């Protein structure tokens with residue numbers, strides 16, 4: 181589903197006299213469907229950076245990042261903005277570490293949005309959104325409110341619900357179980373395993389070792405790959 | 409369903425658009441594509457040429473060089489600068505809309521709110537008074553302006569209401585391409601949030617193509633799929649909005665991003 185070949189990333193901080201921060205170099209790996217791959221390595225080793233590159237949120241300085249999109253391979257490292265948007269809508273889901281809240285948009289709509297963007301009918305989209313929110317134990321009385329005032333754990337569960345609303349062939353998860361209590365952590369782990377078993381290719385960052393062991397079939401250790 | 413949303417042609421294709429005011433640079437060599445349903449933000453500090461570019465793209469100002477080809481409903485891509493004045497005026501009344509920063513420039517302050525909306529309809533041939541009024545009421549509801557004020561003059565409205573009315577007046581004729589120049593500038597933060605929310609909803613529901621000028625990166629983050637960063641009349645960086653804001657490459661973009669609390 182995903183083939184990375186020679187990916188590299190160096191941040192150039194122009195406001196600090198052009199200071200260069202090499203983070204990743206020569207990263208090559210593949211991820212097939214029904215695999216769940218954990219990115220591991222110490223803090224600062226570039227796990228989130230790589231994950232953002234896989235979502236084209238960060239640019240790749242070098243390399244090829246082929247993604248299986250509607251039967252074709254698309255190289256996200258040099259795809260047009262328009263192509264990236266299509267790939268994000270149809271093929272790659274991303275659950276970021278923190279929910280980016282848009283003021284005034286109710287929770288149910290935040291979760292249903294990815295389906296609406298794909299052209300799903302509104303009733304169907306909100307039914308699916310309610311199912312997910314229910315499963316993730318977000319009380320129904322909160323669904324009409326914007327998540328702005330929610331607790332960290334509640335926001336993270338809304339974020340997960342949103343990430344799982346549409347059936348993406350590839351799912352990127354940046355610490356999805358952080359800031360969750362034991363019960364909700366188990367719900368999320370179950371959801372990830374179900375997606376994996378249904379053929380979704382998963383790439384995740386899990387600081388929580390039991391969660392990682394429950395979900396992941398393989399690890400990619402960034403410490404070994406750290407840039408020189 | 410996606411098929412109906414994606415055509416194989418951009419709605420606007422700008423190539424090397426340049427405009428100078430004597431010695432003074434307006435905008436230099438601007439090229440980009442805008443696709444149907446896409447929102448493009450033009451950001452940069454004041455004086456960077458954003459409004460000059462927007463005025464060129466909407467044919468309110470003739471550039472010195474370059475072309476801007478617009479995809480008309482029936483005859484494909486046509487250079488707007490090569491069209492007759494009458495053709496351009498027709499586009500502005502039908503396919504295009506322009507939302508000004510100052511509602512005074514986009515509304516007639518001394519005709520009623522209802523007439524402000526109805527006027528655009530009459531300009532495209534609507535004649536039946538009842539229909540026109542019904543559609544004005546419908547649009548006032550869509551933009552959350554109290555319909556009991558349909559016969560009041562916009563000058564008696566608050567800034568936020570005036571701006572929402574300006575949007576109603578612009579969208580009532582079903583345009584495909586909307587130009588916006590700092591539509592939330594000069595409004596209180598809470599009023600701004602409500603207006604942004606409204607614009608965001610309308611753009612998605614109506615699948616509008618939008619070019620929006622703003623100096624506010626948070627506005628770009630919220631509304632735009634893509635953005636273009638301008639400095640001294642030139643585009644220094646462009647791309648997906650989240651990519652440009654989260655991983656800015658150019659020194660000037662890094663400065664802009666680091667100057668705001670959180671965009």
Ligand SMILES: Nc1ncnc2c1ncn2[C@@H]1O[C@H](COP(=O)(O)OP(=O)(O)OP(=O)(O)O)[C@@H](O)[C@H]1O
Nearest residue numbers: 191201203222223224225226227228229230654655
């Ligand atoms: N947008 C950015 N601009 C500049 N530097 C960045 C940017 N994003 C990340 N970095 C730098 O890249 C390095 C790797 O960071 P990253 O967040 O990928 O680490 P991580 O492995 O996810 O760490 P953690 O386990 O703490 O989450 C850090 O030095 C970080 O400061």
Ligand SMILES: [Mg+2]
Nearest residue numbers: 227228229385
């Ligand atoms: Mg991280």
